[in-house]
Amino acid sequence: MNMKFKIHIYLLVTFMVCFASACNPDFFNQVPNDRMTVDEVFQRRLESEQYLAKVYSFIRDESDQTLDGGTPYMGLSDEGDITYTNHPTYLMNIGNWDASKDFYNFWRQYYLGIRTATYFMQRIGENTEILAADGGEAIIKRYRAEARALRAEFYANILKQYGPAVLLPTDQVVSPETPLTELSYSRSSYDECVEFIVSEFDKAAEELPLWYDNPNDYGKMTKAVCMGLKARVLLYAASPQWNGNTRYANFKNKDGKQLVSQSYSSEKWKRAADAAKAVIDLGLFSLYKVNDAAGKPDPLRSYQYALLDVWNSETIFARKSNSLGNNWEWRATPRFAGGTSGNGVPQQQVDAYQMANGEIPITGYNADGTPVINAKSGYQETGFSTVNNAFTEAGTYNMYMNREPRFYASITYSGSYNLNKTAFPAKIGIYFTGNNGRNGGNNNFTRTGYLARKNIHPSSNQQTSQRVSRPLVLMRLAEIYLGYAEALNEYTPGNADILKYTNLIRERAGIPELAAGLTKEMMRERILLERRIELAFERHRYFDSRRWLIAEKTDGGPFYGLDIDKGTSFTDAAFFKRVVFETRVFTDKNYLFPIPQSEIDKDVNLMQNPGW
């Protein structure tokens, strides 16, 4: 073979091997084919519905009161204490946080929700599959209204946690390609935010069905839900924190815009009252009540099951997906019953419960922290009972005797029984060497000597992980009643509805009605106390103490519990002694969460909250 020819062959072979696939022009055009794109999400029904479910998911699962996945509002108020010293609530309570610590930083989370909602509203109208279905237009209209209501609720949550929000364009999301200079938004005033939220709830309510006609829709936004959530927003807006609060006189944007109105308006209370009344007047809801075997009202069970019985007559809004069983219940259950005993309750909350006779047992505290006992209540702080009665058995510390039924439904104390008594018949001992005491409990023990007991299902068994699943109630009629009474009392003190609705709550709770003749201030006290008791551990107390500007008294200073380092038996008095378990730090800045420092850094026009 000719040399040159041979070379040519080799050249040919070499390059053929290498270029065989190389010359394929599609070499780089291998984008993932036939996959879901955003455009297609809004072309297909199921995908759009899944996107809407994503929007819903930004409603926080408040059954977690410990870590970032849930909300911290129980442990940050005087109704609760999360035992673990390495959890953020502990650090926050002792004042060890600042804007860069990002504890429970939901600022971004809520805005993620707002963006997904806006984007859904922006695009759902394109959905050809839904449009082609029967009543397609109506479905789209409803879905869009659901997203609108959800968005309003996310804004409302920002207002609760951070105060004045940044209001974004409503019909279109901001493109991620927008130059940064155009993204330097500033905060709107609190009242502007409220107006926006209210108008959005109103708009959504118009397009939503009043209530569910399909059982599969429970948990979605309805007109009634919108009205309830709106009533809550208006009640907050009328409260002293936001209604002419002069502490916020200097709370302004850089351009001088006042963020919190400096003039008090009693009309705000009226608006709140009207909104609550509108919910009541729907006639859709009623307080949940059950009778005992003898056919008489059973206040304890009625109160208890208002949260346990699925979608009962009192439920307005609930989150079906939640971690009640493996979180809330687990953390509130004693150790020997498979729980972690971490959701403690401070003595202050225990003291708040009224007596069975409706009287307030403790009217205040002396400088040394000892309680001022209301003699006519019959309350005692020494000794142990000798008889069995409806809720307690002989040998119970007298502090827990003859309290109102809601106490026994809400508080686990040393000497009480586990709710699931069948599987765990032992009496709960929280004294030092008790079965749920500090001794040998590693870090799983209550620091206060009490555990929260509300919203635990008696059939749940933490040791075998058999948990009764149910929706987490986020709004129920009792809240609306009490909000109505509260607002009305501020606007038209003496209005008959004030007593009427407060007493409806007391009646269900099985305690005597309040008599007429209380002053506006006295009535206010009683309504707020009723709220504190009725809505305990439902994440209200944190906000109530803030919007009434009493948090410096309730959330700062010494926090009391029992002496968990003492006691060797159920009747060891050494354990039943009030001791300070923690001194909490509350300063003015704690009325609001700080906006994360990283966000403040990004936007020069974004004002930080006062004091942070």
Place this chain on the structure above:
Amino acid sequence: MLKKILILFLLIFLIQEVTREIFAQSITVTGKVVDDRGEGIPGATITVKGTQQGTLTSVDGNYSIAAEATATLVFSFVGYLKEEVLIANRTKIDVTIKVDSKALEEVVVVGYGTQKKISSVGAQTTVRPDELKLPVRNLTSSLVGRLSGVVGVQRSGEPGNDNAEIFIRGIATLDKGLSQPLVLVDGVERQMNDIDPEDIGSFTVLKDASATAVYGVRGANGVIIITTKKGVAGKPKIRVRYTEGVTTFTKVPDLADGITYMNMANEASVTRGGNPNYTQERINKTMSGEDPYLYPNVDWYETIFKKYASNRNANVNISGGTEVATYYLSAGYYSESGLLKTDEAAKYNSRLNLDRYNFTSNLTLNASKTTKIELGIQGNMTNRNLPGETVSTIFGYVMAIPSVFHPVKLEDRLAGSSSTVIINPYNSLTQRGYRTLWTNKLYSNLRLTQKLDAVIPGLFVTGMFSFDALNSHTNNRTKEPDRWLATGRDANGNLQFIRTYVGTQYLGYSTSSSGNRQFYNEASLNYSHTFGKHDVGGLILYNQRDFIETGGDLISSLPQRSRGIAARANYAYDNRYMAEVNFGYNGSENFAAGSRYGFFPSIGLGWVPSEEKFFFPVKNVIQFLKFRFTHGLVGNSIIGGRRFAYIGTVTTTADNLYSFGQGQTNIGFKGTDIGEYPVNVTWETATKTNLGFELYTLNNKLNVQADFFREYREGIFLRRTAIPGFIGINQEPYGNVGVVLNKGVDASMSYNAKIGEVSLQFQGNFTYAKNKIIRNDEPAKAYPWMARIGQKTTQVFGYEALGLFKDSTEIVEAPKQVGDVRPGDIRFKDLNGDGLINQFDVKPVGYGPYPEIVYGFGLTGSYKGFTLGAFFQGAGNVDVVMNDEGFVPFQAGSERGNLFDVVEDRWTPQNPDPNAFYPRLSFGLVNDNYATSTWFMRNTGYLRIKTLQAGFEIPDKWIKKTGITSSRLFFIGTNLLTFSKFNLWDVELGSGRGTNYPNVKTFSVGIDINF
């Protein structure tokens, strides 16, 4: 400066002239030294053998030297063979010295080929493969400190999990995970971890733009080029190597015993106004050890660690061949067991163990005088056996469980609480079953080279095709057995138990697997020729790669493709002046059509002044000097975790995210959302500049190389975190927004000396690299010290500790700190002077977790058949931040978290030591004592005896009859000693609390036999 040096050299020269006169007792020899073309060689060295006398030839090659008439003259010149001539009373001796073609032809590995060493201008460094033959599995762990320019750390010593992190000239981009060098084995992108060092023919690191530009978008992080051994024509040569060793930990953290634990817990509580946590009774009972089930006192590390384990390494290879074909065949075996205990009673084997089998086969076929076909096939299989729980998790458990919480076992029951955090490490290690994992790798490459001298002399083409495959499988056989706690003893003294966890009795089974495959093709046209004094070379190369791996999602399952063209032209004149141009033109599927291809050019210049006439006067001092300068662009196309950035993605949750419905009906919906927004992004580009020199002096005995480098990396992929959170974007889109500047120097030296029959070899290298963020899309900070811009990419931020508070007056007067602050707590510096210690007082502290300085040096001596060598490796400007549960005493309150025994060195009111290790103890994080600060930062600069070797060549006469040509017995130890001020855990493990499998030291003996 240069002038002064010249004068100095002249002086030395003169002194030599004078001394020569003094000893000139005998005859004077004159003559001329010429090369084989008859031209006089200026600057050649003439020495009298066995003396210090010597001289240099003049410009025309003439010399004159005084010597005894019976002496021998040695003529030498760089690049030429030495010539020895007996004077034998002659007074005129003309000598022709021959070019040492070996030296001139010595080649170095460059991108896509080789080049004459003398004419290369790129910054590269090589290591003798012999130095990599250590009794460790992992090649990466042998590199740090051995090659200048390689920075690295080894964060774990767990067999099979002990890859070192390697960076060429440090980290030059914002995500260290994207700063990994490109590794090419036999020209193909491959993993180097499991290559048997015995099979390595050459190991080269390419560092600068001129060396790496041809790799274009893949070259920005530097390139490591490994070639495996090939056969040499001749009789079959058989080599056998076997080592057997013992391993042990370099350092195990020392934990406090139970008594200390309880006393410290009590102190932590009492010192801040709380009650003691443990009664004196319990402490006494624990101390007496009377009932270890109820009053345990456990050193958890002792329950999981063994003192010694073993490793074994064997390799047999055979090479040889004929003119037509050569071969290299090798088989290797490596085995290492871990230092973790097992339960002898268990019905399964949870031993931590690794076995690896390697084979390599390289065949070269000379199909014709001009045609060469090379086939390489390599494979390895790694078999691992592991405990049911991952090892790093178990280490975490040790730090979470106190020593007095419960015993290791309760008689025949397993001890453990219901907690999901405080877990018995012994159970996790020995009672949770086991996992087996095997990984198979197959590498193949077929290359054809055709010389085309007939067309143009020096021209040749090559083509290569390669396919690689990797498969990995894991079988999990795990369970979670019952756990018990003792609650007390009954009247008869029998233990009473409660069952805290109801578990599974039998091992379950699950499996997972993953794999990848790669095709790689390459074709090139090469040219290399010498015309007189002109050396000319050129290359044009086309390549493409197609890689697929099993991925968790659709996008990661798509092939990763790239293709490109590389070209080089180089020219050298008279081995004195060199110039080189390189470029790479690459495309990647990661970017939108239109911005897929990038062009990466570089230039290089070299000058060898020692070949210049004016240099001859000092040639006896400096035998060789070369300056190199390169400048160019390289790129990086890998965006961490995000491919096809130009298309948006949609994510859907695997499970239902939100559900609706009443009562029993439960209508769940998955959540669908926008995952990533589409962005039009493109390469990272690195502008690299390198200035270096090479030097031979002291009669070629000392060789020094140093390179100064600067890299400016632009367009670094970053999420655009400057977008405010209220815009509500789920994942901020990427942009080419980051800029990092990386600067430094790397240098190496070697010195060879012979003293009598002892030959000594000293070598050392040094690397310094420091980067700085120029831009990172970070918004302006409230105070300049808070900015990451201007700092290192791995910079740690924290408070500056000023010491411990002496008394309450000081606390009152000092800027306010958060939480419970008492005397003995750490005082921090108020940087902005606002009287508060908060987020505005956080500044850059320390050097960060990756060393700025890495160095190594070693000395090897040999005498007759004995050799003894030590290699030291060190790092500097690096530190750890100590934190997390277990290190922070009682971080989560009582009866949780282990303790280091250094806890006794703490501040107490009785002993207010201002330099105590720990501040006043506390229960929980009651203040900022354990926030990141300089107080808990330690410099972990270290120096290690990385290897110590001793060998003995068995004399030929002992083995003559066996057919063995040579054999050697040796000892090798690795990581034998570490010198560091930090001693809480192995210095390389890094920040945290030392909860990684420590690095191991090995003591091995072995034998090398050649047939």
